Amino acid sequence: MAGSGGPLSRRGLRGREGELAKLRALVASVAHGGSGRLAFLRGEAGIGKSTLLAETVALAEESGYSTGVGRADELHHLVPLSSLAGCLRAGDRPLLSGDAFADLARHHDQRIRLVERLAEAIETRADGAPVLIALDDVQWADPLSRFALRQLPGRLRASPVLWLLTGRTGPAGAGEEVLATARDRLPVTSLPLGPLSTAAIGQLAGDTLGPGVDERTRALLDDAAGNPFLAVELLRGLRAAGSGGEFVERRAEGSAAGASTAESGDEAVGRAMGSGGEVVGPAGGDGDGGEVFDRAAGGGKRTVERLAESGGETGERPGGRAVGRTGGQEAV
Numbered sequence: 001m002a003g004s005g006g007p008l009s010r011r012g013l014r015g016r017e018g019e020l021a022k023l024r025a026l027v028a029s030v031a032h033g034g035s036g037r038l039a040f041l042r043g044e045a046g047i048g049k050s051t052l053l054a055e056t057v058a059l060a061e062e063s064g065y066s067t068g069v070g071r072a073d074e075l076h077h078l079v080p081l082s083s084l085a086g087c088l089r090a091g092d093r094p095l096l097s098g099d100a101f102a103d104l105a106r107h108h109d110q111r112i113r114l115v116e117r118l119a120e121a122i123e124t125r126a127d128g129a130p131v132l133i134a135l136d137d138v139q140w141a142d143p144l145s146r147f148a149l150r151q152l153p154g155r156l157r158a159s160p161v162l163w164l165l166t167g168r169t170g171p172a173g174a175g176e177e178v179l180a181t182a183r184d185r186l187p188v189t190s191l192p193l194g195p196l197s198t199a200a201i202g203q204l205a206g207d208t209l210g211p212g213v214d215e216r217t218r219a220l221l222d223d224a225a226g227n228p229f230l231a232v233e234l235l236r237g238l239r240a241a242g243s244g245g246e247f248v249e250r251r252a253e254g255s256a257a258g259a260s261t262a263e264s265g266d267e268a269v270g271r272a273m274g275s276g277g278e279v280v281g282p283a284g285g286d287g288d289g290g291e292v293f294d295r296a297a298g299g300g301k302r303t304v305e306r307l308a309e310s311g312g313e314t315g316e317r318p319g320g321r322a323v324g325r326t327g328g329q330e331a332v
Contacts, residue, residue, distance in 0.1 A: 015200025043193030046229030083145035130160035154185035195226020
């Protein structure tokens with residue numbers, strides 16, 4: 001199959017050029033203007049938030065930023081400040097030294113004092129170079145980290161600090177709380193990420209499979225409803241199949257033709273994967289292209305979220321830090 005040996009994408013993210021341009025402008029504005037800004041990327045699971053965050057981190061590091069990058073987790077609720085501490089302690093040159101963090105940990109029950117000490121440490125670091133603090137999946141952040149994130153951007157508005165958060169779409173989430181608090185104190189940018197256009201999905205397919213993508217493949221990609229993670233995992237399976245493995249498509253009789261026109265894309269993907277549609281890639285093909293399509297039990301939104309969480313939003317950031325650059329997210 002044409003293109004079967006090539007990369008799943010180039011660095012210019014398909015269908016996200018506009019959002020990436022805005023993030024690039026924010027990086028330049030903070031570096032040259034010397035004052036703080038905050039950006040929030042929001043959208044459903046697998047929609048490309050982590051990939052845009054990773055691209056922004058790479059752009060910032062190329063521009064001379066000191067960066068702190070982390071990802072919140074549901075288990076962080078057990079340990080105060082663990083979500084934000086993951087950002088500040090990440091990498092070879094963490095924004096917060098081990099001694100400083102140990103000192104802060106002793107005062108986790110004194111929230112105002114803790115925030116002030118954090119602000120002083122970040123401010124000192126920003127005196128030498130602009131700072132990017134990026135937290136993925138802020139909806140899972142622990143309560144103390146959420147409190148600190150509501151206070152710190154405004155407190156540090158006069159310093160060259162760019163705050164970048166990603167989170168799921170939903171009412172009254174952590175990202176919206178931070179945004180609402182910061183809005184009157186410094187410039188904020190909210191970037192909602194919707195499904196990729198048919199044209200962008202087609203470009204992804206061309207990048208992966210080469211020119212001349214057939215109608216059967218386009219029909220399968222339509223089931224991903226513009227969700228780039230699902231689209232790229234499907235393309236991985238197809239690419240692996242074209243390089244010597246087996247591609248098998250089986251649908252329950254009439255499942256595609258009889259699907260309700262009101263059925264959402266997520267439900268269609270879940271139905272096809274969970275009850276009749278299978279994509280089988282070769283063992284050991286691309287490593288994970290086939291196995292993600294594993295006759296997933298359940299369907300609809302749950303299937304999208306499980307796939308995105310299990311394979312689409314973990315991996316490596318520049319410098320060895322965890323980020324969504326594996327599976328489909330790398331190609332979003």
